[in-house]
Amino acid sequence: MSSDAELLEASREDAGAFRELYERYALRVQGYHRRRTRSDDAAHDLTAETFAQAWLGRARFRDEAGGSAGPWLFGIARHVLLASVRRGQLERIACERLGLFDRLDCRPAAVEPQTAWLEDLDEDLDRALADLPAGQRDAIRLRVVDDLAYEQVAAALDTTPQAARVRVHRGLGALRTKLNHSTEASR
Structure with a gap:
C-alpha cells in the first residue's frame, strides 16, 4: 500500500492516485x-472545496508527517472553513450595501456560512499541542504556524x-495520532 506522500507524488501524473488519497480521507474531512x-x-x-484546494496544491505538499497527508489536508480544511465564513460575511455585507438582495446572484445560499462554525475551531489542536514535549511543540509552532525554514x-x-x-517530524507524528484518536472518538 502506498503512503499518502507517494500518492501525492504519483498524482502529478496519475489522477487515480489522488482519487485513492481522497478515498482515504474524504469521510474524515x-x-x-x-x-x-x-x-x-x-x-x-x-x-x-478542501479536496479541490488539495488537488491544486498537491505539488507543494511537503512530507513532514512521515508519509501522512492528514495534517496537511486538515490544515486545508481549516483554511477552507475560515475562508467560507469570511467570504460569506463579505458577500452578505456587499449585497446589503448595494441593495442587491433581490438579484439572483446575491440571494443567500441554501446554507449560509456562520461564525458559529469557527467556535472552538482550534480546541482539539491546542489540546494536542499542549500534550507534546515543549521542544516538539515549539518546533511545530515555528515551522508550521510561523512558516520558518528549518535553519531559522x-x-x-x-x-x-x-x-x-526531527522535533517537527516526531511532533507531527504525535499530533496525527492524537487527532486521529480524537476524530474517531467523536464519530
Missing part, C-alpha cells in the same frame, strides 16, 4: 466539516537544523 457546521450540505460543499527554527531553538527536523 467531511466529518470534521459536519461537526463544525452541523449541516450535511455545508459539509459536502466544504469537503469538495534551529536558530530559535538553539539546535541544529537536523535536530529541528
Whole structure:
C-alpha cells in the first residue's frame, strides 16, 4: 500500500492516485466539516472545496508527517472553513450595501456560512499541542504556524537544523495520532 506522500507524488501524473488519497480521507474531512457546521450540505460543499484546494496544491505538499497527508489536508480544511465564513460575511455585507438582495446572484445560499462554525475551531489542536514535549511543540509552532525554514527554527531553538527536523517530524507524528484518536472518538 502506498503512503499518502507517494500518492501525492504519483498524482502529478496519475489522477487515480489522488482519487485513492481522497478515498482515504474524504469521510474524515467531511466529518470534521459536519461537526463544525452541523449541516450535511455545508459539509459536502466544504469537503469538495478542501479536496479541490488539495488537488491544486498537491505539488507543494511537503512530507513532514512521515508519509501522512492528514495534517496537511486538515490544515486545508481549516483554511477552507475560515475562508467560507469570511467570504460569506463579505458577500452578505456587499449585497446589503448595494441593495442587491433581490438579484439572483446575491440571494443567500441554501446554507449560509456562520461564525458559529469557527467556535472552538482550534480546541482539539491546542489540546494536542499542549500534550507534546515543549521542544516538539515549539518546533511545530515555528515551522508550521510561523512558516520558518528549518535553519531559522534551529536558530530559535538553539539546535541544529537536523535536530529541528526531527522535533517537527516526531511532533507531527504525535499530533496525527492524537487527532486521529480524537476524530474517531467523536464519530
